[in-house]
Amino acid sequence: MTNTKRSVAGTAPRPHLGTRALNRATLDRQLLLRPARISAAAAVEHLVGLQAQNVKPPYYALAARLDGFAPEALSRLMADREVVRIVTMRSTIHTHTADDCLTLRPLVQPARDRELTNFRKGLAGVDLHRLAALARDLVETEPRTMKQLREALLQEWPDADPQALAVAARCRLPLVQVTPRGLWGQSGQVSLTTAERWLGRPTGPAATPDEIVLRYLAAFGPASVRDMQTWAGLTRLRDAFERLRPRLVTFRDEGGVELFDLPDAPRPDPDTPAPPRFLPEFDNLLLSHADRTRVVPPEHRGRSWQGNIAYCTLLVDGFLAGLWRLEEHALVIEPFGPLSKAQRDEVTAEGERMLRTMHPETPYDIRFGAVRR
Numbered sequence: 001m002t003n004t005k006r007s008v009a010g011t012a013p014r015p016h017l018g019t020r021a022l023n024r025a026t027l028d029r030q031l032l033l034r035p036a037r038i039s040a041a042a043a044v045e046h047l048v049g050l051q052a053q054n055v056k057p058p059y060y061a062l063a064a065r066l067d068g069f070a071p072e073a074l075s076r077l078m079a080d081r082e083v084v085r086i087v088t089m090r091s092t093i094h095t096h097t098a099d100d101c102l103t104l105r106p107l108v109q110p111a112r113d114r115e116l117t118n119f120r121k122g123l124a125g126v127d128l129h130r131l132a133a134l135a136r137d138l139v140e141t142e143p144r145t146m147k148q149l150r151e152a153l154l155q156e157w158p159d160a161d162p163q164a165l166a167v168a169a170r171c172r173l174p175l176v177q178v179t180p181r182g183l184w185g186q187s188g189q190v191s192l193t194t195a196e197r198w199l200g201r202p203t204g205p206a207a208t209p210d211e212i213v214l215r216y217l218a219a220f221g222p223a224s225v226r227d228m229q230t231w232a233g234l235t236r237l238r239d240a241f242e243r244l245r246p247r248l249v250t251f252r253d254e255g256g257v258e259l260f261d262l263p264d265a266p267r268p269d270p271d272t273p274a275p276p277r278f279l280p281e282f283d284n285l286l287l288s289h290a291d292r293t294r295v296v297p298p299e300h301r302g303r304s305w306q307g308n309i310a311y312c313t314l315l316v317d318g319f320l321a322g323l324w325r326l327e328e329h330a331l332v333i334e335p336f337g338p339l340s341k342a343q344r345d346e347v348t349a350e351g352e353r354m355l356r357t358m359h360p361e362t363p364y365d366i367r368f369g370a371v372r373r
Contacts, residue, residue: 015249015250015251015252016251016252016253016254017222017251017252017253017259017267018253018254018270019253019254019293019294020270020271020318021267021270022222022253022259022294023270023274023294023295023318023319024267024268024269024270024272024274024318025221025222025261025265025266025267025268026220026221026285026294026295027274027285027318028266028267028268029218029219029220029221029265029266030047030065030219030220030284030285031043031046031047031065031066032064032065032274032277032285032315032318033268033272033274033275034275035065035066035067035068036065036066036067037066037067037068038066039073040062040066040069040073040074040077041077041082041083041097043062043065043066044058044062044074044077044083044095044096044097045097045099045100046218046219047219047284048096048100048104048212048215048216048219049088049089049094049095049096049097049100049104049284050062050094050095050284051092051093051094051282051283051284051287052085052093052094052095052182052282053092053093053281053282054281054282055181055182056280057280057281057282057283058074058095058280059071059074059075059184059280059358060278060279060280060312060354060358061279061280061283061284062074063278063354063357063358064277064278064279064354069357070357071184071185071357071358072184074095074184075182075183075184075185078095078179078182078183079179079183081098081198081199082097082098083095083096083097083098084096084098084101084176084177084195084198084199085176085177085181085182086101086105086174086175086176086177086195087105087112087170087175088101088104088105088108089104089108089231089232089233090231090232090233090287091111091112091115091233092282093177095182098199100207101174101176101195101199101203102174102195102199102201102202102203102204103203103204103205103206103207104207104212105174105195105203106174106203106204106205106206106207107206107207107208107209107212107234108232108233108234109206110234111233111234112170112171112172113171113172115167115171116128116167116168116171116172119161119163119164119167119168121161121164122160122161122163122164122165123160123161123164123165123168124159124160125157125159125160126157126160126165126168128168128172130156131153131156131157131165131168131169131172132168132169132172132173134152134153134156135149135153135169135172135173136173136194138152139169139173139175139192139193139194139197140193140194140197142193143178143191143192143193144191144192144193145189145190145191145192146166146170146190146192149165149166149169149192150162150163150165150166153165153166153169170192173194174194174195174196174203175192175193175194175195176192176193176194176195176198176199177190177191177192178191178192178193178198208240209234209237209239209240210240210243210244212232213228213237213240213241213244213260214244214262216228216231216232217248217260217261217262217265218262218265220284220288220289221259221260221261221262221265222251222259222260222261222265222267223259223260223261223289224253224257224258224259224260224290224291225237225238225241225260226257226290226291227288227289227290227291228241229290230288230289230290231284231287231288231289241260244260245260247263248260248261248262248263249261249262249263253291255291257291274315274317274318275346275350276314276315276316276343276346276347276350277314277315277350278312278313278314278324278350278351278354279312279313279314279315280312281304281310281311281312281313282310283313286304286313286320295315295318295319295320296319296320297319297320300319300320300321300336303320303323303336303372304320304323311323311325312324312325314333314335314347316335316339316343316346316347317343320336321335321336321337321339322334322335322336322372323372324351326364329363329364329365330364330365330366330367331351331354331355331364331365331366331367332367332369333347333351333366333367333368333369334368334369334370334371334372335368335371335372336371336372337371338371339368344368348366351366352366
């Protein structure tokens with residue numbers, strides 16, 4: 001639902017979206033208003049990937065979004081090389097479909113090249129073209145750990161910083177993590193090869209900025225240019241939005257910022273019920289906008305992180321409302337404020353659903369911890 005605000009006298013009303021309207025629209029695009037009846041592969045594609053610094057978050061992310069999801073579904077896709085783990089947006093590891101891996105990585109390659117300027121001191125005297133060629137030969141001969149890659153590259157450049165050499169290889173090449181890393185219920189150290197070798201086909205052509213703007217809006221909109229730049233880790237996307245402007249609709253948020261959207265995308269009534277959801281650490285819902293108040297109330301800003309540690313988060317009425325964790329025999333919920341009996345009952349029911357999905361063979365109690373101030 002939208003309303004309008006008049007600007008200066010004589011101008012047309014400007015469509016306006018309040019915080020709750022943005023919240024409900026984003027939750028709908030993120031498949032979080034109601035469990036979606038689509039496949040895991042279709043969800044990963046629609047969401048333009050799942051942030052995946054750790055192995056488990058993509059599984060919990062889909063458990064919160066899909067009807068009938070089982071962890072084995074995503075694990076099977078990974079084993080069959082239909083999805084992969086690779087560094088893309090924001091220089092972070094994402095789980096992407098094979099097709100997106102091969103087209104998104106070239107799109108963000110300029111950002112990965114710029115990232116290397118932070119390591120130029122440790123790469124003094126290193127020919128980056130030769131480094132990329134040597135690293136490609138190494139990992140395509142057999143998958144290598146980062147330690148093995150560092151040691152091999154140090155033989156060529158003994159005076160360089162070892163960590164900088166490994167980062168340079170990761171930035172210059174589309175390196176994917178090979179299985180069993182990433183499979184549900186299995187363990188494995190991070191071993192890398194190129195996307196081309198793992199998937200058996202070349203990368204590219206790169207997705208165009210215009211294509212990705214449309215996909216971003218479908219999964220995260222309505223959104224500003226800065227919102228998308230935050231999600232992608234790219235700059236200078238204004239031109240793509242301007243090219244697309246005739247195909248888009250625009251709004252203003254409560255601060256007057258221009259928001260773009262697809263004309264036919266869902267924008268539910270702000271009073272649409274939003275059931276509780278248990279999200280993993282690093283969920284893209286909380287990380288993919290410059291202005292995160294559509295999901296994170298200002299008073300809770302920064303509460304899902306401590307230092308370099310991210311916590312699993314709880315949504316109540318569509319907004320960040322607490323943290324959760326699994327202990328040996330319990331799901332422990334720590335709300336940021338008092339919950340009504342009805343809210344506690346809804347959170348408990350959603351917790352039971354999550355546990356049945358993710359841990360059907362393991363009995364867990366559900367406990368509410370003290371309100372986390």
